[in-house]
Amino acid sequence: MERIEAFEVLEPGILTTVQDLGRYGFSQFGVPPSGALDTFSFRVGNLLVGNQEEEASLETTIMGLKLKALREVVIAITGGDLFPTLNGESLEMWRTHLLVEGDVVTFKKIRSGCRAYLTLNGGFILPKIMGSRSTYLSGRFGGFQGRALKRGDILYTLDRPPSLSKLGLRFPSDWIPPFEKEVILRVIPGPQNHHFTEKGFQTFFSSAYQVTPRCDRMGVRLEGPKIERRPDVEESIISEGLISGAIQVPGDGKPIIILTELVTGGYTKIATVISTDLTKVAQLKPGNQVRFEPISIEKAHLLLKEQEERLKEFKKFIERR
Amino acid sequence: MALYPETIFRLMGDRGLLLEFGDEISPEVNEKVRRMTLAIQAGAIEGIVEIVPTYRSLLILYNPLILSIDDLKKRLERIEKGLQQTPFPEPKLTRIPVLYGGSYGPDLEEVAKYHQISPEEAIRIHCSKPYFIYMIGFMPGFPYMGELPEGLITPRLKTPRLSVPTGSVAIAQRQTGIYPMESPGGWQIIGRTPVKMFDPEKDPPALLQMGDFVQFYQIGEMEFDSWKE
Numbered sequence: 034m035e036r037i038e039a040f041e042v043l044e045p046g047i048l049t050t051v052q053d054l055g056r057y058g059f060s061q062f063g064v065p066p067s068g069a070l071d072t073f074s075f076r077v078g079n080l081l082v083g084n085q086e087e088e089a090s091l092e093t094t095i096m097g098l099k100l101k102a103l104r105e106v107v108i109a110i111t112g113g114d115l116f117p118t119l120n121g122e123s124l125e126m127w128r129t130h131l132l133v134e135g136d137v138v139t140f141k142k143i144r145s146g147c148r149a150y151l152t153l154n155g156g157f158i159l160p161k162i163m164g165s166r167s168t169y170l171s172g173r174f175g176g177f178q179g180r181a182l183k184r185g186d187i188l189y190t191l192d193r194p195p196s197l198s199k200l201g202l203r204f205p206s207d208w209i210p211p212f213e214k215e216v217i218l219r220v221i222p223g224p225q226n227h228h229f230t231e232k233g234f235q236t237f238f239s240s241a242y243q244v245t246p247r248c249d250r251m252g253v254r255l256e257g258p259k260i261e262r263r264p265d266v267e268e269s270i271i272s273e274g275l276i277s278g279a280i281q282v283p284g285d286g287k288p289i290i291i292l293t294e295l296v297t298g299g300y301t302k303i304a305t306v307i308s309t310d311l312t313k314v315a316q317l318k319p320g321n322q323v324r325f326e327p328i329s330i331e332k333a334h335l336l337l338k339e340q341e342e343r344l345k346e347f348k349k350f351i352e353r354r
Numbered sequence: 355m356a357l358y359p360e361t362i363f364r365l366m367g368d369r370g371l372l373l374e375f376g377d378e379i380s381p382e383v384n385e386k387v388r389r390m391t392l393a394i395q396a397g398a399i400e401g402i403v404e405i406v407p408t409y410r411s412l413l414i415l416y417n418p419l420i421l422s423i424d425d426l427k428k429r430l431e432r433i434e435k436g437l438q439q440t441p442f443p444e445p446k447l448t449r450i451p452v453l454y455g456g457s458y459g460p461d462l463e464e465v466a467k468y469h470q471i472s473p474e475e476a477i478r479i480h481c482s483k484p485y486f487i488y489m490i491g492f493m494p495g496f497p498y499m500g501e502l503p504e505g506l507i508t509p510r511l512k513t514p515r516l517s518v519p520t521g522s523v524a525i526a527q528r529q530t531g532i533y534p535m536e537s538p539g540g541w542q543i544i545g546r547t548p549v550k551m552f553d554p555e556k557d558p559p560a561l562l563q564m565g566d567f568v569q570f571y572q573i574g575e576m577e578f579d580s581w582k583e
Contacts, residue, residue: 060413061405061407061490273409273413334423
């Protein structure tokens with residue numbers, strides 16, 4: 034496949050990685066999925082620029098990423114509002130833009146959320162490792178040489194003129210998730226709900242938890258009232274598989290929401306965040322506040338179906354263009 | 355009670371189902387995990403996204419838009435009933451060379467002291483039997499193996515290390531393991547192997563697989579260096 038230079042990284046910002054929708058099928062070898070944390074924003078971004086929704090894109094965190102276009106490219110920026118600018122002028126999110134050679138895109142500061150996605154028509158051309166272009170940071174493989182982007186890195190795309198047919202397309206504004214500072218996360222109790230007391234569950238569902246600075250692509254550590262455990266059970270369990278959204282409660286009784294770079298763990302999990310609310314988890318930053326609310330699995334599946342239908346509708350609208 | 359009379363299904367959110375087969379670390383329970391894993395893989399059920407086999411349970415990630423939770427449970431119950439008919443591979447034995455002690459195994463002396471034996475005796479015990487690989491987890495290619503002989507059962511470090519070098523051979527409680535890449539870790543490090551445990555470019559990427567066995571043997575510094583080349 035012929036490739037051509039698309040961007041030079043002038044500044045990598047706090048943390049910028051290449052991600053797709055994750056690496057599945059390798060858990061039995063201890064390999065976690067990795068992939069975009071806010072998959073909703075990620076998928077919308079790819080659809081906007083006319084890509085398959087799983088195409089490799091950039092996930093940038095908090096602020097500071099500065100890219101120079103090395104050719105004409107069509108991009109979109111979705112996810113948290115990190116105040117993206119084009120040559121110093123504010124750049125509208127959730128729509129497609131045409132950049133010309135020499136244009137500079139900068140993510141100036143955090144306005145809402147925590148992570149933004151930059152998608153590129155034609156995608157970022159990188160080798161697939163175990164079927165995926167996602168960066169697995171602690172495993173040091175996948176994405177761009179298994180690491181976060183650095184100053185001077187050159188990103189490549191397909192050597193073909195960018196498709197201009199999607200220019201100016203917008204994602205409907207009332208479908209854009211709000212990314213607030215105080216969020217309610219809906220959870221399904223378990224798998225170790227039987228390890229916690231009635232009082233523990235009351236604490237869990239009635240308290241506000243603060244996001245601590247200890248949060249990364251492996252998990253979000255929360256501070257708040259201690260969740261009571263049954264006295265007759267041990268603090269740890271025999272190590273078992275993990276998924277994004279699982280809420281571990283270690284010995285100190287403070288919850289940790291697991292994200293996509295972990296594969297197994299030996300702490301009890303009181304509940305698990307539902308799929309449609311993982312977008313909110315991905316956009317949490319230190320100081321934000323979290324409350325938990327129980328929901329049935331039937332309701333969770335209904336919410337997921339609604340979201341998928343919305344995306345399908347948007348995809349159809351895009352394809353008609 | 356090792357193996358539950360009836361498998362317990364537990365929800366892990368709206369796209370994870372945990373199958374728990376027993377309440378202890380034992381080859382019997384683990385064999386059930388592996389048999390189910392192989393049978394599910396052979397069944398190639400549409401809508402199953404990932405299977406995470408561990409010591410005594412199996413986590414299944416599914417896409418609820420393709421496969422409903424009720425259908426998934428029914429399919430799994432049917433697979434479980436027919437489990438004895440599925441072919442089961444013979445376990446493989448892999449011999450792993452280890453350079454014990456010194457800077458390669460900084461905790462060997464302490465471990466020996468803890469058991470009031472010589473470091474040489476601790477090495478002899480570690481190499482005295484093949485270990486069963488219960489699971490690969492925690493990080494890519496990390497084998498959780500057991501059980502250590504009584505004379506070598508040692509608690510974890512009180513304070514985990516921020517950085518454990520690649521190839522470190524370590525013990526904790528009844529388990530022994532190998533760190534395939536540099537990472538933080540709280541196990542007692544007794545040696546290092548020059549063998550590459552994980553290679554993302556290879557298929558399969560991990561040298562070892564659950565259900566197989568590992569036999570450690572001692573090598574000297576010269577052999578360690580020549581192996582590296």
